[in-house]
Amino acid sequence: MCLSVPAKLISLSGDEPLTRTGKVSLGGVLKDISLAYVPEAQVGDYVLVHVGFALSVIDESEAQFVQEYLRQTQASLPILSETGGEAS
Amino acid sequence: MTLKYMDEYRSAELCNQYVECIATIASRPWKIMEACGGQTHSIVKYGIDQILPANITLVHGPGCPVCVTPMSTIDAAIDLAARPNLVLCTFGDMLRVPGSQQDLMAVKAQGGDVRIVYSPLDALKVARDNPQLEVVFFAVGFETTTPANAMAVFQAHQEGITNFSMLTSQVTVPPALRAILASPHHQINGFLAPGHVCTIAGYAEYEAIAREHGIPIVVTGFEPGDILQGLAMCILQLEQGRAVVENQYTRSVNREGNQAAQGMVNEVFTVTDKMWRGLGQINHSGMRIAKKYQVFDAELRFGLGPESDQENAGCISGLILQGIKKPIDCPQFGKNCRPERPLGATMVSSEGACAAYYRYRRQESAA
Numbered sequence: 001m002c003l004s005v006p007a008k009l010i011s012l013s014g015d016e017p018l019t020r021t022g023k024v025s026l027g028g029v030l031k032d033i034s035l036a037y038v039p040e041a042q043v044g045d046y047v048l049v050h051v052g053f054a055l056s057v058i059d060e061s062e063a064q065f066v067q068e069y070l071r072q073t074q075a076s077l078p079i080l081s082e083t084g085g086e087a088s
Numbered sequence: 089m090t091l092k093y094m095d096e097y098r099s100a101e102l103c104n105q106y107v108e109c110i111a112t113i114a115s116r117p118w119k120i121m122e123a124c125g126g127q128t129h130s131i132v133k134y135g136i137d138q139i140l141p142a143n144i145t146l147v148h149g150p151g152c153p154v155c156v157t158p159m160s161t162i163d164a165a166i167d168l169a170a171r172p173n174l175v176l177c178t179f180g181d182m183l184r185v186p187g188s189q190q191d192l193m194a195v196k197a198q199g200g201d202v203r204i205v206y207s208p209l210d211a212l213k214v215a216r217d218n219p220q221l222e223v224v225f226f227a228v229g230f231e232t233t234t235p236a237n238a239m240a241v242f243q244a245h246q247e248g249i250t251n252f253s254m255l256t257s258q259v260t261v262p263p264a265l266r267a268i269l270a271s272p273h274h275q276i277n278g279f280l281a282p283g284h285v286c287t288i289a290g291y292a293e294y295e296a297i298a299r300e301h302g303i304p305i306v307v308t309g310f311e312p313g314d315i316l317q318g319l320a321m322c323i324l325q326l327e328q329g330r331a332v333v334e335n336q337y338t339r340s341v342n343r344e345g346n347q348a349a350q351g352m353v354n355e356v357f358t359v360t361d362k363m364w365r366g367l368g369q370i371n372h373s374g375m376r377i378a379k380k381y382q383v384f385d386a387e388l389r390f391g392l393g394p395e396s397d398q399e400n401a402g403c404i405s406g407l408i409l410q411g412i413k414k415p416i417d418c419p420q421f422g423k424n425c426r427p428e429r430p431l432g433a434t435m436v437s438s439e440g441a442c443a444a445y446y447r448y449r450r451q452e453s454a455a
Binding site: 066 | 091092093094096109112113124125126151208210229232235236282284288310317324336339346349352439
């Protein structure tokens with residue numbers, strides 16, 4: 001039920017913060033969603049959509065964290081595998 | 089066509105490298121619970137638990153709102169749906185959840201006006217368009233969904249809509265994690281916290297749990313790469329003897345969460361003690377409609393009975409929701425209990441562990 005999917009904001013309508021809506025494409029289907037909880041959202045942003053609401057604007061600058069963390073961890077693996085068990 | 093913010097976290101190479109990483113880091117056996125049913129679904133769908141090293145065990149948690157809605161609340165929804173001049177709106181996965189006698193699908197087949205909606209705002213529209221009918225939205229959900237429910241009540245209040253109300257079974261994750269940790273039977277070494285719940289609620293509340301119980305908690309997303317990274321972060325903490333909250337799902341979650349959404353939830357709802365199907369009563373774990381908005385509370389409007397913790401005989405979903413048993417441990421699994429004729433709610437929702445095992449693991453368990 002907490003399923004939320006990323007979708008690109010195609011257009012905005014309304015000025016009132018609580019009733020502002022945006023159009024997103026969900027698998028090719030255009031859908032109007034509430035932007036009440038993402039006042040910062042702009043056209044072109046990717047938002048996480050859940051039951052007709054945008055929950056967050058996806059932070060582009062954090063999008064590569066999964067890959068970056070892997071590289072960092074791989075780089076430190078020789079150290080980690082030696083010291084891993086000792087700390088506790 | 090590539091799906092931005094999805095495909096890049098599903099690459100086999102990325103996942104295999106994380107599995108290798110985890111194999112190198114993990115020197116001992118660890119049991120990690122993924123709190124959210126969406127994560128359970130991904131884990132079983134992609135077979136993540138089967139490619140991990142043998143010393144890492146994943147335990148499926150209680151984070152399925154459909155599964156933990158008390159049977160007595162399902163019965164209340166069924167009672168409402170059978171009434172004349174009343175429309176019961178709900179999310180699609182509530183229709184097959186077994187009540188004590190029947191499910192909402194059966195009431196609908198008998199002529200009850202049960203409508204599936206995508207959003208709570210769609211239920212409000214049904215009320216707006218049908219002023220001669222009572223319209224009840226059956227609102228189940230965790231922190232991810234309560235802001236949407238809150239907005240529907242708030243808008244009904246603003247617009248003076250009098251034929252709309254809400255039957256709620258809304259729960260919050262941190263009290264459930266505390267309840268699991270309080271059980272003397274638990275064997276959990278670390279948690280993956282639910283990324284979408286934390287998108288709304290933030291993760292400050294989890295810091296006290298990590299500290300008090302000495303247990304690492306990693307806020308984690310839902311794609312296979314996310315889950316494997318969350319596991320790597322959690323296992324690294326365990327190996328190094330650390331127990332803090334870390335955030336894997338940084339592209340959506342920050343510590344404070346979504347404050348606009350929290351503000352609306354706190355305006356419309358208030359914290360309450362709550363019954364969880366399969367788990368029993370958990371104090372301060374629910375959200376009910378606040379006094380100011382109680383005219384929209386279907387429980388009060390229609391004089392519905394209190395929650396109870398009854399369950400169908402033979403269903404072990406309570407033990408499954410606590411991570412004590414797995415679906416394949418249940419003698420009813422795939423036999424007397426199947427998605428089209430479920431004994432318990434964990435076989436219904438796509439986030440229920442039993443439904444995920446039935447969909448992706450049936451042949452193995454039969455073999």
